[in-house]
Amino acid sequence: MxxxxxxxxxxxxxxxxxxxxxxxxxxxxxxxxxxxxxxxxxxISPSEEVLRLVERTNGDAAPEGGEAGAEGEPTVDENGNPIKMVKDIPETPVFQTSYYEFPDTLTTNLRGSRRFLQVGIGMSTQYDAKVIANVETHAMAIRSDFLAVISGFSEEDVAGMEGRDRLAEAMKAAVNKRLEQLEGFGGIENVFFPSFVLQ
Missing domain, CATH: 1.20.5 (Single alpha-helices involved in coiled-coils or other helix-helix interfaces)
Structure with missing residues (x-):
């Protein structure tokens, strides 16, 4: 017990x-x-600290203590946190790209092959609308030039992305040459293939 x-x-x-x-x-x-x-x-949070340091190194922010910025606006709020400054973004000229697509596809035999290529063709320019108007005016001659260019390529020449790029460059040279002959200025900067069928 x-x-x-x-x-x-x-x-x-x-x-x-x-x-x-x-x-x-x-x-x-x-x-x-x-x-x-x-x-x-x-x-203050690390992100606010980084913002404060960046503004200070750029000379945009006043030292701590609520002092005013260049326009007389405070750069620090009542808690000592930096006020985000919104800056104007300078406007840079942006060139408008104009596109034109031929309404019908082109079909032609490839050099040394029984197969034929059917392509839709589009093009672009950053010049004024007159370049596209010139393409529309001379569409028949340009289509004829395109047929001649395409029939000069073999099946192996148009294979893969590099082959298509070479064909597009040759067609761009052809359309600019035709426009320079007829209008005195080419202006086509890119040729595109919205459809590309090898049959």
């Missing part, structure tokens, strides 16, 4: 130690969270 009485205080002591350890751990953890929350509330 005396053994049972001595074991009870030992068990109570162990339970008390465990409770104190858990409470101490929770207190330590809560203090860490409170300290981190306080520290995070007074600091």
């Amino acid at each position: 005396s053994d049972a009485n001595t074991d009870a205080p030992k068990k109570k002591g162990k339970i008390l130690k465990i409770i104190l350890l858990v409470l101490g751990f929770l207190l330590f953890l809560g203090g860490g969270f409170a300290g981190g929350f306080y520290y995070a509330g007074t600091q």
Whole structure:
């Protein structure tokens, strides 16, 4: 019976130690969270810090302390966080590209082959609309030139992407040559194949 009485205080002591350890751990953890929350509330985020440094190196932002920028607007808010400055984007001239696609496909035999090529042809220019108008005016002559160019290529010549690019370059040279003869100026910058069928 005396053994049972001595074991009870030992068990109570162990339970008390465990409770104190858990409470101490929770207190330590809560203090860490409170300290981190306080520290995070007074600091700016890394992205805001990078923005502040970039603006400072570019000379766009005033030093900290709420001083005004070049136009008299503050560069830092009441919490010391930098205010994002919106800059005007300079306008650069953008050239408009005009496209023209022949309404019908061209079909012709390839050199040294029984197979024939059927292609849809489009072209583009960044010059004014007069170039496209010239193509439309002389469409019959340009189509004839295209047939001559295509029939000069063999099946192996037009195979793959490189072959198509060579064919497009040859056709671009042909259309510009025709336009220079008839109008004094070519102006076609690219030739495209919306359809390309080898049969």
